[in-house]
Amino acid sequence: MTELAVNGGSQVWSGGWPAWPSQTPATTENVLRCLASHRWAISGPRLEDPGFEERFAQKFADFLGLEYCVPTANGSSGLVIALEALDIGIGDEVIVPGLTWVASASTVMAVNALPVVVDVDGRTMCIDPEAVRAAIGPRTRAVNVVHLYNNVCDLTALRELCRRHGLALIEDCAQAHGAAWEGRKVGGWGDIGAFSMQQTKLLTAGEGGAATTRDEALYRRMYQLRSDGRSRVQVPRPGEMELSMLGEVMGSNYCMSELSAAVLLAQLQELPRQNTHRAANAQRLDALLEQLPGVAPVQALPQVTERTHYYYTFRIDPAAFADHTAPTIAAALRAETGAQFHPVYPPLSRHPLLRPGSKRRYQGIQNLRSMEKAHLPEAERAHRECVTLHHSALLAEPERMQVIADAIEKVQRHADRLVAIPDSGRSPL
Template sequence: MPGPTHGGTLNDLDTVREAWGAWPIVPPNADRYVIQALHSRRWAISSIVTQDAPELFEQRFAREFAAYLEVPTVVPTDHGSSALVMALTALGLPSGSHVVVPALTWVATATAVFRAGYVPVVCDVDSRTGTMTAEALRAALTPRTRAVIVVHWACTMADMDALLAVAAEAGLPVVEDAAQAHGALWRDRAAGALGDLGCFSLQQAKVLSVGEGGAVVSRHASWRTRLEELRADSRSWRPAGEVRVGDMALAETAGIMGSNFGMNDLAAALACAQLELLDAQHDIRNGNYLRLVEECERIPGVSVPVPPEQQTRLSLYEIPIRFADAAPGEAARLAGRLRETTGLRSYLPRHPLVGSSLLNVGSVPAIADKAAEFDELHRDRNYPAAEAIAASSVVLHHSAFLATDEEMDTLVSALAALAGERRR
């Protein structure tokens, strides 16, 4: 590790960042692409085709991201949350179906299940990586389980071999929430391209950022029209030979009722520029992370997740630094001390889904029946691994690993000092 890259080099780290930990980074071609999109006057997928702008950056990004992931289908969206709703709706499950989700993830993984008309069932995670396990998935299955959302969390991928085997055994489609795993590889296959559908976020903090954006992807070309209709009010792209100047490039194919989830073209232009830089940034981050893994082996009581050997390429989003036997409330103090000594943003992991204030399902009357069922399903369930990770970890953002050797020295020294303080 890291495994094969998709190209891109950085001769000077400081040419792509302002300061250690600064994010997002403006890529070299961003100004040119965004200005080009601005002056094309084609700012949306529903814009009129002009002689000077026959193709949108949205279409270009879909094509280039598909090549990057080695899949035939990419449909850009306005948000990663929308991508999840689209993917779940595309499955066509009966109303009220159960969908298994892991306890450690952003709240949108669960709220998207409700928004699609289903009920999330939360399972515990691996105590080392924070990702769903095959055993936890099997234990969470109910007679009404109809799908699984696998989340690649923080900086490691879930065990896709084992999870896909359980899902196949139970006859369940798999949606990959790859919002934190752009460019990660499992046995040299891209995160998001291993299940039936994959979902990405291009939100401000992500490694591929446009401020707000997302994408649904699939290794199956057959999903494309259905997904396009779901994001464009039941419209899909016309074949290239049928696109005429003066008309919209969308046809009212209306195979399924959709919503307006389209990515605007200024964001798509930025996405194209960001994608050009992504692998070069991965190379720097991943090298620094692997160094930290080795250094933590020499720091008593401090550890970071070690990706499984099947993960042939890393994609860092957040790095949970775990302090063994942390007392209640100690992680908050350690996060503050790490911020003081390094200047880096350091913070606590999110609360596991069940009990999170963000998952306030009872506040929406339209899903009252599903909210009541969710509460009943989870009344006596425990999530010891997820809770232990959340209680004992301090998180660093991936931008901390776009670092020089000297900056990594500072981080390692700070962690060693914190470990020493804890022993005194």
């Protein structure tokens, strides 16, 4: 074990990690029932009992402690209907974090508004309320915050900022299914919450999403925005269509399929147990990594009363790793363990997938080049110094956390043998 695996040496661990997504008997049963029902979409004829999509919407709202949930085809479409429901469009600005997946900006452009990119808090890697305050201008209509990796934004400060300036608050909870701030789950602190159920997420059907709210008017509008403008019949009858042509707003087809909802309904039953298992292993890993020089687990703010771990995240001091940065260290750890280690996202100002110039439809949005000029020192520092580990590894047996710590110690001990890899922008979804 004296040679690094990335250089051809033996691995610290080659025994594999829990597969993700994880299938349960209930998942299979729900899918087979859906297939046999011949109702695979909410645009199909109504059955005697509520469909999987309707039942998932209610169960997920109950899980979050909210009144309303609108399932969508994916997380991006959930963000789009949130923006459209708030009547955000051409000439408007939406403040977004500089460290996030590209959809935070692309969905704003999809409604012809301008994403205003601001820096993150160096402690949490979530959007910095002070940076938001400085970016508010006469065209600002909303703030889209992202609860990132294993953290929750400072919702108290952000809610107060939005209240004072009359701005809408959108919570992107794609990475935080079940996280809580001051005892209340995220997704209901803002005007609208948006969730992703993509392949890698804590709750997944391969693809899927949802928009959540406490506001009945926003719910009614979002329901139609994702259903081609159609609304739900108040008393649907078996054998008849339950989507009415009597809409109030022009929409698009962003509906979740019954098959996806069938999977999610079963997976939701497993989520609390899985979140508890991941949190316990994350605490074990915290204690192990705190013993290593130059390694520090990223901490949550004290108001986070339930922490979820989409990606376990720790910060390295490059000086303790022969001046190598997170992309190189993450690659070495992948080689040592076979686990999914990655650097955090590239800052939005240089994200390789944020290329508005490649689409003519965005040419009417003024000042788009401002995204490339955004000053994001903390986002840049996070990309250099922060390493993430996919949550599937946290579903392993508790003793496997020692494997992770051993791999980090080995890479640190032999860091002078590493060859720096170019920063390709590779990062998790």
